[in-house]
Amino acid sequence: KRQGSVACSTPEAEIVAADFALRTEGMPALGLWGVLLQRTTTMQFHEDNQAAIMVVNSGRNPTMRHLGRVHRISIAWLHGRLGVHPQRDKTVLFYENTNNMSADIYTKSFDTKVAWDHVLGLLNVFPHGVRTRWGRHPALDAGPGAVGRSCWLRGRRRPHKTEQGT
Secondary structure: OOOOOOOOOHHHHHHHHHHHHHHHHHHHHHHHHHHHHOOOOOEEEEEOOHHHHHHHHHOOOHHHOOHHHHOOOOHHHHHHHHOOOOOOOOEEEEEOOHHHOOOHHHHOOOOOHHHHHHHHHHOOOOOOOOEEOOEEOHHHHOOOOOOOOOEEEOOEEEOOOOOOOO
16 A cells, blocks of 8 residues: 555554554455354464554554544554554554564664565465475475476576476
């Protein structure tokens, strides 16, 4: 989503993103899963910014009074959905370590191969022949030309055995 204004702080940007995700994806999906599964479901909302979590849990933040005017976001609405109180919706807001967030591949730089491989694993992107903790990656067995068939090593593509003519 393209944001219409610039956030002045990281917690502000996280709150704007949380509001958008909850309004457009979270709450509609919560109702949909309830209908499909014919039982009440609980949404788990992962957040890696502790300041944003504290604002949502408290339901107010005097330093970000401009959120309603600038971003059209209500902290009270977020608190009603995610906050720590008995009347909230069937949602759980909890802190997630930033190393476990797959979206970091779009916002952070990675200076080691280990860090890069870790974030690729969070996105389920594995080089040819790599076994995941659940066994062999399904894309590796999907047939010729399937995603994950080639591995880029030192700038050269290693062909799959079906491409080598053997």
